[in-house]
Every structure is written in C-alpha cells, then in structure tokens.
Amino acid sequence: MKPELVVPAGDFEALRAAIWNGADAVYLGGKKFNARIQARNFGLDELEQAIRYAHNRNVKIYVTVNTLIADRELNDLDDYLTNLHHLETDAIIVQDVGVLKLCKELHSDLRLHVSTQASVCGISGVKFWMDQGAKRATLPRELSFEEIRKIKEKNGVEVEVFMHGALCYSYSGQCYLSSFLGERSANRGRCASPCRLPYNIITGNGTTLRTDGPHLLSMKDLNLSEDIGKLVSAGVDALKIEGRMKIPEYVAVVTGIYRKLIDDDYRQPTHAEQKELEAIFNREFTKGSLYRYPGGKAINxxxxxxxxxxxxxxxxxxxxxxxxxxxxxxxxxxxxxxxFMTSFGYKGLVLTKLFTGGRRTSEILPKCVGELFLPFQPIPNSFVRKTRDSSLHEKARATFSNQESIPQIHNSKINFNQSRGYERLSSLVLTTKNEQTKKSSKICVEVNTLDSIRHAIKAGADEIYFGGFPEFTKNLDLNNYRQAIDIANESDIPITIVLSKMMGNDEHLKEIITTLKSEGADKFLVGDIGTLELVKQMGLTAYLDSSLNVFNRVARNLLFKSTERMTLSHELHLSQVARIAGGAPGEIEYIVHGPLVLMLSEYCPVSNAINSEDKISCRKTCNEKGFYLKDKRDLLYPVKCDEFSRTNILSSKDICLIEHLQELKAVGVDIFRIRCQLFKPNMIPELVKLYRTGLSIDNIDQGEDESLVSLKEKILKLSDRKTFEGKINTGIE
Incomplete structure (x- = not known):
C-alpha cells in the first residue's frame, strides 16, 4: 500500500490546490488552538465547507489542535472538539498531552494524531501516546532513517514524517526564543521566527568569528524527493509537506511533483522536477538528519x-x-x-518592462542579453536570481483555479451555542493535594561540575541536580558521575542525574540509564515523555523538567501518574502557575534563577565557523573556548553542548524570581530550582543563602534590609549577567 500524501492548506484556495494536485489528506487549522495562527486559516463555517469539499473528492481533512492549552481555554476547547466531531473531521493533530487525555475521556470518537510539536523522539515516547489513544505519530524532523525504522518496527503504529519544506532550528515544541524576545510563543502558534534573524558568533574572549553569513540559525529547506523509496522501506505510512503559510501555487507545484513520484513507484525526480521545486521556493535544500550528523551544513x-x-x-x-x-x-x-546583489544586500523587483537590443520585449530566451532599468545599482559581474517564475505560477494556478466553487452548506452541523459548562471537565482537572505529605519549601541546585556540587552542599542546598552541559568531552564520563554521587551521598544530600533530552535511540538511552544506575543513581531529571517512560519501566524515579511543557491541570494529572515531581513551564503566568500547582497530587517545581534553555538543536551554528564536522572535537572546542550568539541588540546567548553534542542556546539573561518567592510559595510551588551551570562555584553559597532568606520572609516589608527587593540588589552584584522575570507577570499569547 502506498504511503498517504499529506499536504498543507492555509486557506481554501490552498486546499483546492492540494486536492486537485493529488493530496490524499490535507491538514489545516482553525482560528484558534493552531500552531500557525498567523495563516488565514478556517472559521468553523469554513471548516465545514472544507471538509464537505474534500470528502466529496475522497480526500481526508486533519485539523490541527497543536498548541499548548491553558486551563481557562479548556471549556472552549471541549466545545470546539465537539463541533469537529460533528463535522466528521478525519483526525485532529495534537501537541498537548492534556488535549490527548481530554479527547480520550470526552471525545473518544475523534481520531488523534501526534504533532511533531510533541517532540516524540523514541519508541517509548511513541508508545506512551499510543497507549493514550493516538493512532499516528508525526516524528521529529531530526530523526535518522534508522531511528524512524526502529520506531515503526517496534511499535507497529502509523508513522508520519515530513519530507519537504521549512525546517525549524530547534526541536519543535522546544523553542522558547520567540517568547523570550516578546510575548509570541511558538508553543501557542505565534512564533516570530527569530531563527531567521542575523547573529554573530562571539568567542569567550570577545572575538567575532568570521562566518559565511549572519543568519546563523536559518535552516535550509528539507527536500527528500530522492528518498521516498527509502522512507517507504522504513515502514513510513504518511509523507508530509510543510507549508501552511505558503501560497497556493507552492502547494500545487510541490504536491503535484510528489504525487507523481509516489505513483511512479518512488522513482527519482527528473532534473526538470527538481528545478521546479527550487523555483517555487527554496532556501537551498538539505536532507537534514536522515543519513548523517549534519553539523552546520544544514544551515543557510x-x-x-x-x-x-x-x-x-x-x-x-x-x-x-x-x-x-x-x-x-x-x-x-x-x-x-x-x-540582485547590491552593496546594501539583496534587492529585488517584479519585471514590468524588459528590453533586448534596445527594443521592448515580453520574454528573453537563454543565452541572450536583456536590459532593464533598476532603481538601485547592482554589484558588477554578480549573478542574478529569479525568485518568482510567472510561468510556473500560471501553470500551477491552472491546476486549481477553474475548479468548482466553494460548496454552500444548507444544513449545518455546527452548534455555536452548545457549551455544556465546566462541570463536564471537573473529573479531568480536579484533584486534592495531600497536605499531610506536603513538605516545607526546598531549594534544589542544578550544577555540572564536581566543585559546584561541593559548594552547593556547603551552602545548604536541599537537593542537587547534576548534569546538563559537561566540561568533560566523553559521551558519558562515568568517573565524573561516580564522584558526583559519592560526594552527595557522603553529605546525605539527595542527588538527581540530569539526562539528555530528545534521544531518538531508546536502546542507547537505556544503556546509559543502566550504567548510571550501576554507579548508584536512582533518580533522574527527564525532559521528554520517552525518557520518562524508560526510567519508569526500569523501576527508577523520574522527575519532570520544564521541557515537557505542562500547561494545564489535565496534563498535570495525567503525568503525575508517572512521577512524583514536575517542573512547570516557564512560559506560564503566575495565575496559571496557581491553577496548576493548587491541588496538585505531587510536588511542583519551578525554576527561579539561572539561564533558561531557549533552543535545543541537532544543528550547530559554530561548527561551520570553526570548520568542524566531528561531534567530539567540536564539543570539546565549544565547551573549552565558550561561544555566544550576539543579536542586533548586542545581547549574548551562550551556546552549550550536551553530552551528545546537541546544541543548547541559553537565555542572554538569568531568570531571577527572588521577588516572587512568596507568591510562588503561596500558590503551591514546593521546589525552587537554581540553575548554576554558568556560575563560578564560589558564587553558589551566597546565591543559595539569598534565596533561603527570601523563602523565610513571611511579611514583605520594603523598608527592611532583608526585604526581597534588597535581596534582588545583592544578587545583581554577584554576576555580570543581567536578569529578567520570565513570563511570571506577562504570560504569553
């Protein structure tokens, strides 16, 4: 059976382009709960027309509900999902585990597909979603062919992969740069595309590295048109095109070519077909991580x-x-x-007049000289590029512009006044924290060196998290972990090992956990569902990191079945923290100080600049010298490698919530985490002391020396890094 061709549509015209060029299924979004909220999208009445139009032509419609959902939105979401069911939506695509649970309990007739936004990387992660009722997983674009094959082989579930279109620099669902720079969160469908902005690479001593260009996070576009047969051999069930923000002509051209390649038994694209894929839109093409570690070669x-x-x-x-x-x-x-290339960068125009030999013409053939008038001066002898092919656009538009008009709906299935109230959701969101087991507030210090552990213990930290961005260069330095565990145990301080996130290879990850267990580790901080499931299966304790994006009480209650502690998303407003922490059945943790991981990526902007493609040597250079991304505002973002050479881009400022400690404590936060990976070890005791003092203040008096404000002033003197308060006051859109 041939794989399903899944095609994007940002509006009705793109839907027609997709259908009339051979889509088996079209994915699109409504006006809310949608990761491409800036597209035109579809209102409920338009969704009904789209589904009717597609079903009349034997094409399926998948509706994206692929953002994080706040508690205040759950009632509206319930109504929306009810309407999607009434409209006979073929499937919904979800990111939030809370939405998954809500659908399983209240909308069991809706078919569920897991979004790539869910960052489901391995066999165990996919199994978790399938056990909760999902039927298909859209895998991250960072996975290799072998990782895709193993997921399909071990789980036997429907697997969908992207094969063409834009790539995100960060793992989808793990990018917080947009919300750090403003209130526009990628996890809420409002990404401002900061990865397409210019940056410089700065070394630890302040030197600016020479690069091929300034757009150091801007990915090339994925093009796997030559690899369809390979993907099919891995068992892939659905091949997906990215592009809900693209024009209908793009949808028509790309869909039409991939339709032919699939129907012709996965043949190789012709030169003409590849040229059309380039002509309609490209940022240069890459195969991503399908076959090998791309380093910086996938970046344009x-x-x-x-x-x-x-x-x-x-x-x-x-x-x-x-x-x-x-x-x-x-x-x-x-x-x-x-x-054209100019001394001020690239400049373009649409041709309205064209000349050859001094005579006006409408077309110039190859190997001929043409003349035109420009409002700017190009660089002599430079190349000229065609960014819009009017002939190709006309050819594409002809495939769908003369088709039937939008159907009129006379017996609508939409109920605009159906709200059944919050009571229907109460069993999913309510639970009661056992106050008898609730402990006093604890300070947890996250470090990555042995010296830092010693200083954290000396400072009186209640717990230690160890790992993250190692100074050592081996993939797993057992001696370092062994010493870390011994140091903590000698002082009777609980130690939790920080595991790398988004590991696609379950077998390798299990070996790592088994090895660490043999050295005495029994608690692990995990950053994704798959790692959580593996740790749980091995009978060990897993604490959840903020990267699991717990954003509502339904997700909280579901995940607390697998853990006793979770760190809430740092994109939450204080009022949202209060809703989730209140009545939680386990410990709630919040990061109150230190750098935040804004991006996690398989791709390295530094490797191009230092001309390195080897993971180990590249990481050694990165962690020894220290590199930063510098933006147009002169903010410096530290670039760090984890143990498996994934790039972590950290915030240019440290989150500092010492002035909000009492508020966080009052709403139910139990564990206050200080991230110290960028601090000198001798800073840690004073930092812990200040936060301990802040937690002990019951009555905030701005006139006292040890008020929270004065504590903040003392913290600012400890480090030259600036601070910010995250989203605790503003939240995100």
Whole structure:
C-alpha cells in the first residue's frame, strides 16, 4: 500500500490546490488552538465547507489542535472538539498531552494524531501516546532513517514524517526564543521566527568569528524527493509537506511533483522536477538528519528567504540611465521576480518592462542579453536570481483555479451555542493535594561540575541536580558521575542525574540509564515523555523538567501518574502557575534563577565557523573556548553542548524570581530550582543563602534590609549577567 500524501492548506484556495494536485489528506487549522495562527486559516463555517469539499473528492481533512492549552481555554476547547466531531473531521493533530487525555475521556470518537510539536523522539515516547489513544505519530524532523525504522518496527503504529519544506532550528515544541524576545510563543502558534534573524558568533574572549553569513540559525529547506523509496522501506505510512503559510501555487507545484513520484513507484525526480521545486521556493535544500550528523551544513547562513534559481549574470551597467545588461542562462519574461546583489544586500523587483537590443520585449530566451532599468545599482559581474517564475505560477494556478466553487452548506452541523459548562471537565482537572505529605519549601541546585556540587552542599542546598552541559568531552564520563554521587551521598544530600533530552535511540538511552544506575543513581531529571517512560519501566524515579511543557491541570494529572515531581513551564503566568500547582497530587517545581534553555538543536551554528564536522572535537572546542550568539541588540546567548553534542542556546539573561518567592510559595510551588551551570562555584553559597532568606520572609516589608527587593540588589552584584522575570507577570499569547 502506498504511503498517504499529506499536504498543507492555509486557506481554501490552498486546499483546492492540494486536492486537485493529488493530496490524499490535507491538514489545516482553525482560528484558534493552531500552531500557525498567523495563516488565514478556517472559521468553523469554513471548516465545514472544507471538509464537505474534500470528502466529496475522497480526500481526508486533519485539523490541527497543536498548541499548548491553558486551563481557562479548556471549556472552549471541549466545545470546539465537539463541533469537529460533528463535522466528521478525519483526525485532529495534537501537541498537548492534556488535549490527548481530554479527547480520550470526552471525545473518544475523534481520531488523534501526534504533532511533531510533541517532540516524540523514541519508541517509548511513541508508545506512551499510543497507549493514550493516538493512532499516528508525526516524528521529529531530526530523526535518522534508522531511528524512524526502529520506531515503526517496534511499535507497529502509523508513522508520519515530513519530507519537504521549512525546517525549524530547534526541536519543535522546544523553542522558547520567540517568547523570550516578546510575548509570541511558538508553543501557542505565534512564533516570530527569530531563527531567521542575523547573529554573530562571539568567542569567550570577545572575538567575532568570521562566518559565511549572519543568519546563523536559518535552516535550509528539507527536500527528500530522492528518498521516498527509502522512507517507504522504513515502514513510513504518511509523507508530509510543510507549508501552511505558503501560497497556493507552492502547494500545487510541490504536491503535484510528489504525487507523481509516489505513483511512479518512488522513482527519482527528473532534473526538470527538481528545478521546479527550487523555483517555487527554496532556501537551498538539505536532507537534514536522515543519513548523517549534519553539523552546520544544514544551515543557510547567507540568507533566510527564498533564493530562487540562478538565471544569469550582469555584463554591463549604464549608471546615467540606471540600465543594467544581463546575459541570461534561463528564459525570463515580464512578470518574473528578479533579485540582485547590491552593496546594501539583496534587492529585488517584479519585471514590468524588459528590453533586448534596445527594443521592448515580453520574454528573453537563454543565452541572450536583456536590459532593464533598476532603481538601485547592482554589484558588477554578480549573478542574478529569479525568485518568482510567472510561468510556473500560471501553470500551477491552472491546476486549481477553474475548479468548482466553494460548496454552500444548507444544513449545518455546527452548534455555536452548545457549551455544556465546566462541570463536564471537573473529573479531568480536579484533584486534592495531600497536605499531610506536603513538605516545607526546598531549594534544589542544578550544577555540572564536581566543585559546584561541593559548594552547593556547603551552602545548604536541599537537593542537587547534576548534569546538563559537561566540561568533560566523553559521551558519558562515568568517573565524573561516580564522584558526583559519592560526594552527595557522603553529605546525605539527595542527588538527581540530569539526562539528555530528545534521544531518538531508546536502546542507547537505556544503556546509559543502566550504567548510571550501576554507579548508584536512582533518580533522574527527564525532559521528554520517552525518557520518562524508560526510567519508569526500569523501576527508577523520574522527575519532570520544564521541557515537557505542562500547561494545564489535565496534563498535570495525567503525568503525575508517572512521577512524583514536575517542573512547570516557564512560559506560564503566575495565575496559571496557581491553577496548576493548587491541588496538585505531587510536588511542583519551578525554576527561579539561572539561564533558561531557549533552543535545543541537532544543528550547530559554530561548527561551520570553526570548520568542524566531528561531534567530539567540536564539543570539546565549544565547551573549552565558550561561544555566544550576539543579536542586533548586542545581547549574548551562550551556546552549550550536551553530552551528545546537541546544541543548547541559553537565555542572554538569568531568570531571577527572588521577588516572587512568596507568591510562588503561596500558590503551591514546593521546589525552587537554581540553575548554576554558568556560575563560578564560589558564587553558589551566597546565591543559595539569598534565596533561603527570601523563602523565610513571611511579611514583605520594603523598608527592611532583608526585604526581597534588597535581596534582588545583592544578587545583581554577584554576576555580570543581567536578569529578567520570565513570563511570571506577562504570560504569553
């Protein structure tokens, strides 16, 4: 059976383009609960028309409900899902485990697909979602062919992979840079695309490294048109095209080519087909992580936008008339978009007038010289690129523009006034914390060196988290872990080992946990569902890190069945923290100080600059010298490698919530975590002391020396890193 071709649609015109060019299924979003909220999208009435239109042509519709959902939205979500069921939606695509649980309990007839936003990387993670009722998993684009094959082989579930389109620099669902820079969270569908902005690489001594371009996080586009047969051999059930923000012509061209490749028994694309894929949109193409570690080779630092195709070179420029002469290698015509290199960067225009030999023409053939007037001066002898192919656009539009009109719905199945009230959800969100087992507030210190452990113990930390960004260069330095566990045990301080997140290889991860267990580790901080499941299966204790994005009480209650402690998302407003922490059946943790991980990636912007493709040597250089990304505002973001050479981009400022300790304590936070990986060990005792003092203040008096404000002032003197308060006051959209 051939794999399903799953195609994006940001509006009804793109839906028609998808259907009339061979889509088996179309995924699209509503006006809310949608990770591409900036697309035109579909209102409920439009969704009904879209589903009717698609079903009449034997095409399925998958509706994205792939954002994190706040408690205040659960009632609206329940109503929305009810309508999606009435409209006979073929499946919904979800990110939030709370939505998964809500659907299982209240909307069991809805078919569930797991979004790539859920960061489901391994066999155990996929199994968790399937056990909760999901039927298909859209795997992260970072997985290799072998990892995809094993997930399918071991679980036997439906597997969907992206094969064409834009790539995110960070693992989907693990990018917080957009919300750090403003209130626009990628996990709420409002990503501001900060990965497409310019940056510099700065060394620890302040030197700026030379790079090929400034767009150091801007990924090339995925193109696996040559690898369809390979993916099918791995058991992939559905092949997906990215592009709900793209124009209908893009959808038509890309869908049509992949349709032909699938129908022709997964043949290789022709030169002409590859050229059309380039011409309609490309940032250069990459195969991502499918076969090998890409390092920085999957990044197009030169430009973040469509680069089109090269169509000629400048052979002359008359400055007095502002007329440029171009020797074209490809046909060009009026209506095409051309782009030129100038001393001020790339500049482009749409051709309205075109000349050859001094005569006006509508088209110029290859190997001919054409002239046109420019409002800017291009660089002499530079190449010219075509970024809009009017002929290709017309050809694409002809495939769907003359088809039937949008169907009129006379007997709508939508109920706009159906709300059944919050009582229906009460069993999913309510639980009561056992106050007899509730302990006093504890300070947990997260460190990554042995010296830091000693200073944290000396400071009176209640618990230690060890790991994260090691100074050692081996993939797993057992001697370091052994010493860390021994140091903590000698002082009778609980120690928890921080495990790397998003590990696609379950077998390797299990070996790591088994090895650490043999050295005395029995508690682990985990950052994804798959690792949680593995640790639980091995009879060990797992605490949940903030990267699991617990955003509502339904998710809280579901995950507390597998853990006794969870760290809440740092994108939450204080009022949301209160809702989730209140009545929680286990310990609630919150990161109150230190750098936040804003991006986790398989791709390294530094490796290109230092010309390294070897993981071990690259990580050694990175952690020894220290590198930073510098943005246009001169903010410095530390770049750190974990033990398995994934790039972690940290916040340019430390979160500092010492002025909010009493509020967090009052709403039910039990564990206050201080992340000290960027601090000198001798700073840790004073930092812990200040937070201990802050937790002991019951009555905040701004006039006292030890008020929370004065504690904040003392913290600022400890480090040259600036601080911010996260989203505790503002939340995110």
């Amino acid at each position: 630092s030169g430009r973040p936008s469509n680069r089109g195709i090269e169509v000629g070179a400048i052979v002359g420029y008359d400055e007095s008339f502002k007329k440029v002469s171009i020797l074209f290698s490809e046909a060009i015509r009026v209506g095409d978009g051309l782009e």
